Amino acid sequence: MPLHLEPGDGPPSFVDLLATAGYRAMAAGLRLGVFEALAAEGLSSAGLSSEGLAARLGTDPRGTALLAEALVAFGYLERSDDGYTNTASTRKWLSGGGYREVDQFWSTVLFESWDGLEESIRSGKPALDFYGWLSSRPETLGRFQGMLSGHADGIAPEVCGLVPVGARLLDLGGGHAKYAIRLCAEHPGLHATVIDLPEALAVGSGAVTDAGMCHRVALWPGDYDSLELGGDYDTVLLFNVVHGRTAAANRTLLDRVAAAVRPGGAVVLLEHDEHSEDRAADAFARVFSLNLFHGQGGQVYSGAEIEGWLVGAGFAEVATHPLRTSPGQSLIVARKVV
Ligand SMILES: C[S@@+](CC[C@H](N)C(=O)[O-])C[C@H]1O[C@@H](n2cnc3c(N)ncnc32)[C@H](O)[C@@H]1O
Missing domain, CATH: 3.40.50.150 (Vaccinia Virus protein VP39)
Known part of the structure; x- marks a missing residue:
């Protein structure tokens, strides 16, 4: 189940801290190929251990285990005795379907281009030239046009x-x-x-x-x-x-x-x-x-x-x-x- 966050009586920013960290962890999962690896033939039901996942991705086993646990906490993966599997909504939107392109695009925008946000707001002028920024990132430009198309x-x-x-x-x-x-x-x-x-x-x-x-x-x-x-x-x-x-x-x-x-x-x-x-x-x-x-x-x-x-x-x-x-x-x- 995806994690639904409500502020309750706590600081409202804590919900946003969690949501931001969860989105960043999901982006790491996308970029490293976690969801696709788990969706690979024969693995979607059997699951894969964190060591198996790390071997498949060529990543560090401890870092991969910690990322997998974070993705479980945010509802992207499930853990059982057989190992990790994609949740139903991950299968629908991220390992299958086209939404991963949207998340690849927005996570790049938010985590790479929002650095100078305060400068834009202070000066009233864009701190970024979006189309110049895009043209220096052909993959992101392709995703942008692909999403619009x-x-x-x-x-x-x-x-x-x-x-x-x-x-x-x-x-x-x-x-x-x-x-x-x-x-x-x-x-x-x-x-x-x-x-x-x-x-x-x-x-x-x-x-x-x-x-x-x-x-x-x-x-x-x-x-x-x-x-x-x-x-x-x-x-x-x-x-x-x-x-x-x-x-x-x-x-x-x-x-x-x-x-x-x-x-x-x-x-x-x-x-x-x-x-x-x-x-x-x-x-x-x-x-x-x-x-x-x-x-x-x-x-x-x-x-x-x-x-x-x-x-x-x-x-x-x-x-x-x-x-x-x-x-x-x-x-x-x-x-x-x-
Ligand atoms: C948000 S996209 C919209 C694309 C399309 N009209 C649609 O609605 O799906 C804006 C488009 O304007 C183009 N664009 C931005 N600045 C431009 C300029 N100065 N001259 C020509 N095209 C420009 C971008 O490359 C991009 O394809």
Whole structure:
């Protein structure tokens, strides 16, 4: 059973101390291959002693035994006379399933990039250049794009049904290209252009080729703040982009977007909701927002603030659609004033 922590009468920080240490121990388990080793054929039911596990991983037996015990305490492993096995939830989410990629990503972000958090908060400027940091960590960059691409696979059917399209679409920061590919597949007359940084477009390039969409989806590597965007688009997508930037940078970018959209055309934003009814989802949104501030100078912005930027850039008819397939996220659609 996963460990559920409640503060009770003790210091509330003790719960967070435990949760942080448990998450770090889980990350060590992931990085060292503990869960995969235990899931290996024939071992998932029989179990493995800590010495056997250490031999399989090439790790120190005493350190491995202590890590295994910590992972038992936090509900990731079970211990029996036969040795250690993955718990059912570890089998579901970490040794099988794709959630280990999410945990690999977030544990790297939290334990490696949050060092300068106080400096960001003191100075008001991001102490980290998130995309520079990512590009120097190709594995983490691959996980980041993989997570976004996997999320897009899940929500694209709903999202694409809400996007107004014509003949030409521009996706700014569209990296993995999944939305452009799906929209082109659904609308035979549509041609799309995806702009993103070169490393991110390498992921999109594979997806476009696999989908047989090279003639319909063009990939432009570059900086969407300075690249010539072209004009007369029916639709511009800005999915998960504005939360990674300052308000001033967003106003400037939306002015550029407005100049690129034809009158009556649409800009469509995908963003996290500022607040959520669910306490855990709300806490995640707050931590996510802090992470955006620290790494990119951004944050999760309120719908009212985003609407103000859109109206200021010359858009109207702003409509917000909360997503059924991604609770806590909404699609914001606005039309350029004719
Ligand atoms: C959070 S991701 C969103 C990806 C995709 N739109 C989605 O919603 O799944 C933001 C994307 O913007 C790209 N990006 C960040 N800064 C950029 C810039 N200055 N020019 C072009 N792309 C940029 C990143 O590489 C990344 O792919």
